[in-house]
Amino acid sequence: MRWLGWGSVLWIQLMLSSLAWGASVESMRIWRAPDSTRLVFDLSAPVEHSLFPLKNPDRLVIDLSGAEMSSAVSKLATDNTPVKQLRWAPRNGKDLRIVLDLNASVKPRSFLLKPNASYGHRLVLDLDDQQRSSVKTVEEVVAPGASRSADVIIAIDAGHGGEDPGAIGYRGLKEKEVVLKIARELAKLLEAEPGFKPVLVRTGDYYVGLRKRTQRAREANADLLVSIHADAFKDRKANGASVFAISQRGATSETARWLASSENSSDLIGGVGGVSLDDKDSVLAGVLLDLSMTASLSASLDAGSEVLKEVGQVNRLHKRRVEQAAFVVLKSPDIPSILVETGFITNPTDGKNLASDAHQKRLARSIFNGVKRYFTRTPPPGTYLAGHKRGNQQHHVIARGDTLSSIASRYRVSVASLRQHNKLDADLLRIGQVIQIP
Known part of the structure; x- marks a missing residue:
């Protein structure tokens, strides 16, 4: 050495x-x-x-x-x-x-x-x-045979959180912070609207597991889960907002996961007073799950379409139809769920907009308008909105892309009856116009 x-x-x-x-x-x-x-x-x-x-x-x-x-x-x-x-x-x-x-x-x-x-x-x-959670289960909130809450419950999921910042874009802007601000603003709007009750999946800067997000929506007996995100892409030119629902492939795989998992066998399917799977054979359980997923997917696409129309009025759209993908947070078999990509945080223009308090409020308002329109048109039975709809003549607020024929098809009435009932001499409609449904 x-x-x-x-x-x-x-x-x-x-x-x-x-x-x-x-x-x-x-x-x-x-x-x-x-x-x-x-x-x-x-x-x-x-x-x-x-x-x-x-x-x-x-x-x-x-x-x-x-x-x-x-x-x-x-x-x-x-x-x-x-x-x-x-x-x-x-x-x-x-x-x-x-x-x-x-x-x-x-x-x-x-x-x-x-x-x-x-x-x-x-x-x-x-x-x-270790102490018992303060969040009550569906069975504790509504006993079997009891009437459901008068409010339509909207679970609002702000993506990411805690040590998971999500996408990082314009001047270090973090997705987790932007989407939480939009979620809180949306909750304020729903709280102030008669017939609605918002539930925030996360209320602060911490992470919630993807499966736990849908679990919390289920515990709150939500009628719709709205997950809010801000997109990112390697090409900074990519821009625009999008709305997603679960893909059919994702729905199919989720049905299989539920059937294969013993921990899910006793969960309620189809909301309060729905069907428990723990006493059903595998074939019947599969049919019930498939029906539930199909109904949830259909409702998700309808609600997503209304939200997409409204978001398109305050932000350029990346795609002009509701897209479908196998996002885990959308995979609840008994809760209609949509994911709103509010814009590309990696795009200079979108990123600058997303950093703006005014733009965040406009986005929240657009999501609120879409959700409100969907549930005003198709309110869950037993809710304040359902009773209000029965007691008042039904109406429709014209949104971008609406035509008399599409409105007639949606409400299952004829174009001629729409024209006559609203004294319309032409098919020309303007955004924001209110027409009565005969």
């Missing part, structure tokens, strides 16, 4: 260090949701890990194989979370042990995430609150 210079010795020490520690924890982030907490460890490389709880007092231990804690890691703010404090130390000379001292018991889940456009390797730790 005498012939080795200090530079060589230093190089060997660095090599030995890299063999001892294959990865380092470079930073940590924590996000609080109403019923859970997400803790994210940013890693320099993937690691093997184990997780186990300890009692008296409550603690959670995470062991990372061949890892170390970077000296650059700053203290984590754990206020308003079940984590009292977080501490760590080397273990066995080559591993890292992280201990979470807890002030409340939690149900932990952990998983690794691969790098994406925003982050590198990550270890994600979800801490679900």
Whole structure:
């Protein structure tokens, strides 16, 4: 070893260090949701890990194989979370042990995430609150045989959230922030409208799993799920808004998933007072699910068409018809669901518009108008809107693309009766015009 210079010795020490520690924890982030907490460890490389709880007092231990804690890691703010404090130390000379001292018991889940456009390797730790959720089930809200709520319930899903920023575009604009603002504005409009009740799937900057989004809509007994997003594409020229419903292929695959999953066998299909699958044979269960998915898809396309017409009045449309894709958030078999892409956040013009409070409010208003028109025309039985429709003559507000023939077909009346009833001498209609349906 005498012939080795200090530079060589230093190089060997660095090599030995890299063999001892294959990865380092470079930073940590924590996000609080109403019923859970997400803790994210940013890693320099993937690691093997184990997780186990300890009692008296409550603690959670995470062991990372061949890892170390970077000296650059700053203290984590754990206020308003079940984590009292977080501490760590080397273990066995080559591993890292992280201990979470807890002030409340939690149900932990952990998983690794691969790098994406925003982050590198990550270890994600979800801490679900153990106490009973304040959200009531459908069975608790409405007992069997009871009449349903007088309000049409709209579940509003702002995409992404927490450590998932969604698309990032114009001047660092984050999709998660834009869509939450639009969702909150839409909720305000629905709250002020008689006969409607909004339910926000996420109310703050935290992440909600895709399946959990539809689950929360179901727990709220929603009549429609509206998921709000802002598109992104590698070509910055791509622009315009879109509305999506589930594809037939996606609906078919979801039917199979429900039938194959025992955890879904007792869920209600078709809303409150609907059909439970747990006492049905596989053939009948498949037929019931298929009918439910078909009905939900038809309603989704109808509601999506109304929203698309309205959005097209405040934003250029990327496609002039409701598109269909297998988005997970649209796959509820018993809730009509649409996904609104409010524009391309990666496009300079769309991005600038999406950053504007005024444009966000116009988009929210357009979604509201479309939703309102759909449910005014086809209100769920037993709702305020259904009773209002029976007590008043039906009318239709002219939207872009409407013609007398299309309106006649929609309401199953003749064009001649429309003309006569509204004293129309010609087929010329103007946007915003109100006509009575005979």
